[in-house]
Amino acid sequence: MILTVTPNTALDLTYRVRSLRPHTSHRVSEVVERPGGKGVNVARVLAALGHPVTVTGFAGGRTGRAIQERLTAVPGVVDALVPCAGASRRTVAVVDGTTGDTTQLNEPGPVVSPAEWSAFQEAYEGLLGSASAVALCGSLPPGVPVGAYAGLVRSARAAGVPVLLDTAGEPLRRGVAARPDIVKPNAEELAELTGSHEPLRATQDARRRGARAVVASLGAQGLLAVTPEGRWRAAPPARVHGNPTGAGDSAVAGLLSGLVENLPWPDRLARAAALSAATVRAPAAGEFDFVAYEELRPRITVTAEATAA
């Protein structure tokens, strides 16, 4: 199985309102609830691709139970979330029915105690034993040490399990130094890590910091990969319109599934870019449209990139 780690799982609420106007009162016309957090989104896409997947991280309180209840309803997904005393967070995405724009409100998440973090590490090391690959995804809840992902990367490497890291800020900086197989920053995370806004230069710099491969997700510009086997850019033939929520998580699922299937890098990237575009195009935020995926997959162009000067 593929293991995805989401330390800060969430119950994602989507609220549709007629038009969001600050400092007024709104009647929510439609409420959608689904289990979330980046690793949970990755797991859902992996399961849809036919890969058995196990989800770990923390779940606590009433919201944690709601996340677990909904997670176990997804075929192909095994719930291995570790309990914590604090309540798991909610996120609220307010969709403006007039403009289609989304305003996001993210609760911080439960405070995780040192004992809970130790219990998680033990569970994680146990799960690595049967994992073909692992993805470490998203923000860390309060209380989890900032070097947490670096430790989880080292455990995976010690267990011989390929590891992908998708996070931001200091946890990314420290995690990269622990030499993960793949990191997948977006443009903003990459610029924050390297100080450079020039994507190819920044991607190469991120790789020099310790990652074996770096795949940067650059929104409408597609994916830019710098790997030991070469450098490529993968993008759909034309700009895809829709909601980018979850597009990066779908790209992670494409990269991981391609890794465990031993696909060549260009094929992994084409799959990741197609899943990402199919997620942007899906009617519901964070879902991906399988028909759109199959239609987009052969139309992704993967081109070799020269080294930055």
Place this chain on the structure above:
Amino acid sequence: MILTVTPNTALDLTYRVRSLRPHTSHRVSEVVERPGGKGVNVARVLAALGHPVTVTGFAGGRTGRAIQERLTAVPGVVDALVPCAGASRRTVAVVDGTTGDTTQLNEPGPVVSPAEWSAFQEAYEGLLGSASAVALCGSLPPGVPVGAYAGLVRSARAAGVPVLLDTAGEPLRRGVAARPDIVKPNAEELAELTGSHEPLRATQDARRRGARAVVASLGAQGLLAVTPEGRWRAAPPARVHGNPTGAGDSAVAGLLSGLVENLPWPDRLARAAALSAATVRAPAAGEFDFVAYEELRPRITVTAEATAA
């Protein structure tokens, strides 16, 4: 005991953000959860005033259980909420930490079936037997007939229990016609009911529609009451600054407690106006500041009003 009815109970979430900017992502720095819905707020104030109070209405799903858990933690409040299959709603108040302004998002609430509505009516009629007064508060969840409050007013009158109605729109229009003892519209609800934006004229008109007494809450202008015993205006000496959330619910608690204590109308109004102002002044939205109440109570001026031309 005093009975408060909240057909559409809520779990009220307050989110503090640095600054609300539509179409961007926000980190919520503080989350406060409390049981809500107008009748629940009224009950909390009545309990703080030392009146035993029973809360009924609907509670369903995980959110309903969260509401009940928090409600039973309030001393003096008895939970008599009736179960429903749908999940109770959440409301989210987003407080902008820079301006202090609040943006409100209200979920619609559970769909109540005809069988659930019948079960509620039966429970309500049983509770009336030991009630000294009843308050019918807030919006109706989907599925509850628009004439629901009119029926509940008639049942209370048949049982000889004084009944106060605090709602809006068509449920208010029909409820008033069933001759409740008191209605407490705000300026907007009053204008919608009567078509008049002139408060005294509109208040008198609302009374002619069937209410024995009408107490209009006019924000900074205080309360305007038209009763069989006379007409009064009750207001604090100066404008009170703060958050008006829950001020109307505190006024209802003042009116009801004054009614069961057989206070003369001017004393009821002074108490209601002071509770209302003390709620505006409280640091937490919807709470009331008891010290502020005691300080404001003797400073409320109650003046007799002449009849509108």
